[in-house]
Amino acid sequence: MNASTRRWPAAVLCGLLASQAFAEEPVLVRGGKFESVLPPAVGVKEVSVADFHLDRTPVSNAQFAQFVQQHPEWRRDQVAALFADTEYLAHWSSPVEPGAQILDQPVVRVRWFAASAYCEARGGRLPSWYEWEYAETTNATDVSLHDVTWEWVDDFAGMLVAGDNRQQSDPDALRFCGPGGLTMEHKERYETLMRVALLSSMQARYTGPAMGFRCAQ
DSSP, rough: OOOOHHHHHHHHHHHHHSSOOOOOOEEEEEEEEOSSOOOSSBOEEEEEEEEEEEEESSSSSSHHHEEEEEEEEGGTTTSSSTTOOOTTTSSSSSSOOOOGGTTTTTTOOHHHHHHHHHHTTTTOOOOOOHHHHHHTTOOOTTOOSSSSSOOOOTTGGGGSSSGGGGGGSSOTTHHOOOOOHHHOTTTTTTTHHHHHHHHHHHHHHHOOOEOOOOOOO
């Protein structure tokens, strides 16, 4: 195989990336009030959410590949150990190429740090939990939230436990499974409650084979 033949997969990928926008136009979600599975305070059920923009779909492998090419500090072979471990983008065919078969699929095995950096590079941010849940609960138009991807939110660390991650190892286990569990409502919304349980158990360096994200503004 000659050098020009060996280079063609990268050339094909670059062409595919160039044909896609770094991010699709986000959807405007009109704010309002709703009842969250995580009431904001004892005796308070409704949460108010202001207008915000949210990606229609989770960030794809193609979009994230374009990001790491433009920001090589987030390549899996160059990222600081503080922000990722060996599972970060481990399923990609190379540090900058996901592989043609998964280009359009949601990017997974991404840490909170990398997800947050991607959204910031776009001039956005990760959505808050209440924004994400509000869009799901109200079936926001043109936003697909009912899929197999678990998604990072900006404030994941403060959902059922103290916002300071150093306290997640607190021997007072009641901090996690007691008051937090007792304030959870709408038990029939099992999938949403499962997302809460997963996110509240995470740390920013963690991820998984189905852990992705989308951005908000």
